[in-house]
Structure formats: structure tokens, C-alpha cells
Amino acid sequence: MTRGIRLSKPIVLLFSFALLFGQQDEGIYAKKRQEMVREQLKGRDITSPKVLDAMAKIPRHLFVDAALRLQAYEDYPLPIGEGQTISQPYIVALMTQVLDLKGNERVLEIGTGSGYQAAVLACLAERVYSIEINEVLAKRASETLRRLRLTNVEIKCGDGFFGWPEEAPFDAVIVTCAPSRTPSPLFEQLREGGRMIVPLGESGDIQVLTLIGKTKGKAKIREILPVRFVPMTGENLKKKK
Numbered sequence: 001m002t003r004g005i006r007l008s009k010p011i012v013l014l015f016s017f018a019l020l021f022g023q024q025d026e027g028i029y030a031k032k033r034q035e036m037v038r039e040q041l042k043g044r045d046i047t048s049p050k051v052l053d054a055m056a057k058i059p060r061h062l063f064v065d066a067a068l069r070l071q072a073y074e075d076y077p078l079p080i081g082e083g084q085t086i087s088q089p090y091i092v093a094l095m096t097q098v099l100d101l102k103g104n105e106r107v108l109e110i111g112t113g114s115g116y117q118a119a120v121l122a123c124l125a126e127r128v129y130s131i132e133i134n135e136v137l138a139k140r141a142s143e144t145l146r147r148l149r150l151t152n153v154e155i156k157c158g159d160g161f162f163g164w165p166e167e168a169p170f171d172a173v174i175v176t177c178a179p180s181r182t183p184s185p186l187f188e189q190l191r192e193g194g195r196m197i198v199p200l201g202e203s204g205d206i207q208v209l210t211l212i213g214k215t216k217g218k219a220k221i222r223e224i225l226p227v228r229f230v231p232m233t234g235e236n237l238k239k240k241k
Helices: 017-021 023-041 049-057 066-071 089-099 116-122 135-147 184-188 235-240
Strands: 003-005 078-081 084-086 106-110 127-132 153-157 170-175 190-200 207-215 218-227
Touching (some): 023 049, 089 116, 089 170, 089 190, 116 127, 116 153, 135 153, 184 190
Parallel strands (some): 170 190
Antiparallel strands (some): 003 153, 078 084, 207 218
């Protein structure tokens, strides 16, 4: 069953997370966010002011279980249930940075997971469309994004291999699970001149984070770095048989 959750218009993050979640707790987590940005992102090769600002704003601790919140800003992935994880902050920032978003784009995300990557994208794009194959995670992410009033994100439960043809074309596509090869529907739904970031490789192995540009209908490929992501399920696994 496909379930779409449509939220209204884009927003600017001008509200106070402290008012929503408690001033004392937010002060602790705000400090951890600043440390994360300074040490894990600026301390490496994340140079985009817009990406750094988005990572400094979004309360990552609200996208993980309460028992893991004090670890939310550390430099490693965390479990989010259903056999899935939230990527380490650096990878989220890097994948976002290479898309080079200007603010007026329509972005497709495959693999909503916790909703954190979608939240970061929501600060940088006009509209974000995110697909999650697991209904439990799709519902949970939608509730978290609604609580944060990120109204320019739309989530549906479905198989991300096929993309979201009803809303195509997209200026950018980001895939947060690893297909063995680029799903052809995603490249077809990418606008001419658009960019796709995807970890390519077999499950259980090291994958290669790959940037794919679309020029005159052809793929222009640049390998970024080795990574390890959970595998893309659904149709991707069927194609391997």
C-alpha cells in the first residue's frame, strides 16, 4: 500500500526548538550541534555555508530513540529500528553538499529512514519528496517532521526503486540506501542538468558514493569515496535474482 502524506508550503526555520522541547535540554543539544559542525564538518571538507547552517539548525537528537539522544551528534551512525540506521552527520552533510542546491529545487530522496536527511534538505530546497519502503519508519518520520513544522516535505511509503513519476522531473535525487546499480527510473526522473548522489555496490560490501550528472540524457559519473550503507530492498533485490 502506498501512503502519501502531503504537507503544505515551504517554511523558514524561524521558530524556536527551545519552545517546543524545553529550554534546558535544547541548550545542551544546541552545544552538541555546534561541536558537531565545528569538529566533524568544518574540520573536514564541508565548506558550504548553507549546508553548515542547516546542520546547525536541525535537532538531530529528535530523530533517534530517547535512549540514544546523547549520542546523536557523535561521528557514527545510530540504529533507528526496523534494521535501519541514521547516517553519521558527516555523510549527511557531504551528500547534501555535492548536490549543490540553490534553494529553488525539487529534490527526490530514496530511503526516508528517520527523516533527518529530509529535514536537512528541507532547509536548502523548495520541496522535498521522500520515499520509504518501511511503513513504520515512514509514519514515524512524518510525525517528527510535522512536529518540527517542516512543511515543504512530502513522504510516501513505497518502493523507491521506481521513484515518484507523478512528481517528476526532479532537479536532484539523493539515495540513502545502496542499490547494486543505479535504478533506471531514478535517472529517467532526473531533470536535464540535474544531479544524483547514490552509494553503489552490493549489500554487505563497501559501496562507492557516486555523483551522477545528467547531460544531454547521458550519465556523467564521479566517484566520491567508499561508504557502507544498508541495502536497497524491494525491486532492487528482485533484479539481482
